[in-house]
Amino acid sequence: MKIMRPLGAVGIVASAALVLAACGSDPAASNSSNSSSAAAPAATGTAQVDCGGKSPLSGEGSTAQNNAIDVFKLAYGKQCSGQQVNYTASGSGAGVKQFNGNQVDFGGTDSPATKTDLDAANKRCGAPAWNIPLVVGPVAVGYHLQGVDKLTLTPSVIAKIFTGAIKNWNDPAIKAVKGNESVTFPDKAIQVVSRSDESGTTDNFQKYLGAAAPADWTKGAGKKFNGGVGNGASGSNGVATTVKGADGSITYVEGAFAKDGVTPALIDSGSGGVELSAQNVAKSLDAATFLTPGSNDLALDLNKIYASNTPGAYPLLLTTYELVCSKYSNPDVSKALKAFLTVSATTGQQQLSAKGYVPIPQSLQDKVLTAIKAIS
Numbered sequence: 619m620k621i622m623r624p625l626g627a628v629g630i631v632a633s634a635a636l637v638l639a640a641c642g643s644d645p646a647a648s649n650s651s652n653s654s655s656a657a658a659p660a661a662t663g664t665a666q667v668d669c670g671g672k673s674p675l676s677g678e679g680s681t682a683q684n685n686a687i688d689v690f691k692l693a694y695g696k697q698c699s700g701q702q703v704n705y706t707a708s709g710s711g712a713g714v715k716q717f718n719g720n721q722v723d724f725g726g727t728d729s730p731a732t733k734t735d736l737d738a739a740n741k742r743c744g745a746p747a748w749n750i751p752l753v754v755g756p757v758a759v760g761y762h763l764q765g766v767d768k769l770t771l772t773p774s775v776i777a778k779i780f781t782g783a784i785k786n787w788n789d790p791a792i793k794a795v796k797g798n799e800s801v802t803f804p805d806k807a808i809q810v811v812s813r814s815d816e817s818g819t820t821d822n823f824q825k826y827l828g829a830a831a832p833a834d835w836t837k838g839a840g841k842k843f844n845g846g847v848g849n850g851a852s853g854s855n856g857v858a859t860t861v862k863g864a865d866g867s868i869t870y871v872e873g874a875f876a877k878d879g880v881t882p883a884l885i886d887s888g889s890g891g892v893e894l895s896a897q898n899v900a901k902s903l904d905a906a907t908f909l910t911p912g913s914n915d916l917a918l919d920l921n922k923i924y925a926s927n928t929p930g931a932y933p934l935l936l937t938t939y940e941l942v943c944s945k946y947s948n949p950d951v952s953k954a955l956k957a958f959l960t961v962s963a964t965t966g967q968q969q970l971s972a973k974g975y976v977p978i979p980q981s982l983q984d985k986v987l988t989a990i991k992a993i994s
Contacts, residue, residue, distance in 0.1 A: 665964045665987060669698035671954030672723070678706040679713015679726030681854040682819055682872040683753040683938040685973045687726070690752075690962035693969075697961050701954060709853065711816025711841045717941050718742050723951050725941035728818020729825075729841075730909060730917030743943035749917040750989055751982065752962050753938040755975045756899045757823055758876035759883045761868040762861045763787060765804070770797035770884040770891035773830035779868060780810055780827070781837065782847035787866065797884065797891045809867040810848025811860045816841035819854065822920070822936040823870040829924035830887065830933065872936070874974025889929040896976045898932035914944065914989035916982075945994045952993055959990045 677687070684707035691703045708716075710727040717725030718738040730749045731739060739747030759776055761769060766787075771779075775791055778784040784791055788803040813820045820843050827835035837844035851860045857869045862879035869880075873894055876882040884891030892898050902923050909917040916939075923933050940959065946952040963986045967977040978986070 663964055663968050665960050667697055667957050667960050668953065669701060669957050670950075671701075671952070671957065672948070672950040673700065673954060674702035674704045675724070675951070675954050675958055676704050676722040677713075677724045677726060677940070678708055678716045678722045679941075680710045680728045680818060680938045681707040682728050682755065682874075682936065683726055684854075685874055686753045686938070686966075686970055686975055689969050689973060690958070690966040693966040694958050694961045697965060698957055701957070703958055707853065709813075709815040710818035710821075714739075714941060723942075723946075723955055726938060727941055728936050728938050729821040730939060731941055739941060739943075743945060744947065745943055745945035746915070748915045748942055748944055748989060749939040750942055750959060750986060751916050751918060751937045751939050752959070752966075752978070752986070753970070753975055754899070754903075754935065754978060755938075756873035756894050756932055756935045757819060757826075758871055758873045758880070758894055759868065759885065759934070760858070760861060760871050760876040760880040761883060762865055762879055762881065763804070763806075764865050766801055767881065768797075768884070769801070769881070770795050770886050772886050772888075773827065774834045776885075777827045777831040777834035779808055780812075780845040780847070780870075781835065782810070782845070783834070784808065795891075796886060804866075806866045809864055810845065811857050811864070811867050811869040812843035812845065812848055812850050813852070813857060814843075814850025815852045818938070819870065819872060819936060823934070825921065826924040826934050829921050872974070877974075885932060885934060887931075887933055888927040892930060892932045894932055896971065898930060899935050899976055901928060902926065902931035902933045902935065904928065904931075914992050916985055916989060942993065944992065956990055956993050959993075960987065963987055963990065 687705045694701060713725040714727050714731055714735050716722045720742050736747055759771060772795055775795060785808060787806045787808055793803060821839055821841045824839040828839055851857045854872050854875050857871050858875040858880050861867045861869050882894045884893050906923060907919045909919045918937055926933055963983055970977050
């Protein structure tokens with residue numbers, strides 16, 4: 619199964635119209651993974667950009683959005699000739715720390731900054747710091763098991779695997795999941811692979827398990843993996859590479875990395891197994907709300923999505939954010955950052971489908987552009 623297949627022009631508009639529609643006033647709705655939804659307005663591909671300012675800009679953090687940032691940088695360079703951005707994909711935890719330490723102009727994180735981190739960011743900025751969402755993508759429960767090309771897991775089974783309560787692939791609990799009846803599972807130990815670095819992907823994954831399987835996942839959330847089993851690898855590419863080379867292994871990783879030997883499992887939240895796809899991610903976002911509605915801090919509250927049982931909806935996803943100052947002491951930084959973020963939220967979105975992400979629709983884009991414009 620190829621995940622997040624590159625879409626043609628029509629497909630890009632369709633997926634953009636679907637995803638995060640609930641953040642606006644006209645959510646799209648669909649009850650089947652194979653049916654089409656009424657389209658919300660698609661995101662615009664252009665916006666007025668005032669080029670100039672600091673070059674290169676500096677950013678650091680989330681590895682999940684690294685491929686998207688590469689797209690954004692190219693689009694920015696084309697639209698603002700000579701302007702550059704240096705981004706280090708070191709993980710969300712490092713990105714937030716470097717931003718709060720005034721070492722980079724923006725930080726990339728796979729989950730909204732915690733209150734403690736946001737307080738430190740406010741102090742660094744001398745003004746409120748904001749989470750600006752630019753990249754949406756699913757998280758795969760990716761596995762490598764010879765002879766098993768299709769696997770369905772429930773939140774409970776996933777939680778038990780990642781706590782070590784289920785240790786073997788031929789465990790009856792896995793076989794009992796609807797869709798696995800005809801699968802022959804080997805008597806082979808499950809090798810859990812987690813992120814060894816602090817990661818927003820880990821935070822989102824653990825929040826998902828806590829919301830979707832609270833009786834089986836009591837380990838809490840956070841950017842450090844709390845499951846207590848398996849081995850760690852650094853970065854999204856690190857866990858994906860490890861799983862590719864280890865038969866019987868399983869991990870959690872951004873959907874864009876679930877390919878070429880890492881197969882994403884279907885997730886059954888109670889209404890049947892759901893495949894990881896842009897359309898199915900879009901359906902899950904009908905329940906999305908903002909943590910601080912009415913403000914320019916656009917952190918999303920995903921807990922309702924994680925605990926949902928919407929037929930045909932893929933619930934395990936993350937949104938990556940750029941942690942920025944609402945006011946910078948250096949006007950050259952704010953000018954360049956506003957230009958880069960504006961390009962990223964418009965022109966840059968048009969090529970994300972081919973990289974395994976889902977473009978944002980107008981409903982969210984309007985709020986993002988409003989926040990970017992307010993940066994000074």
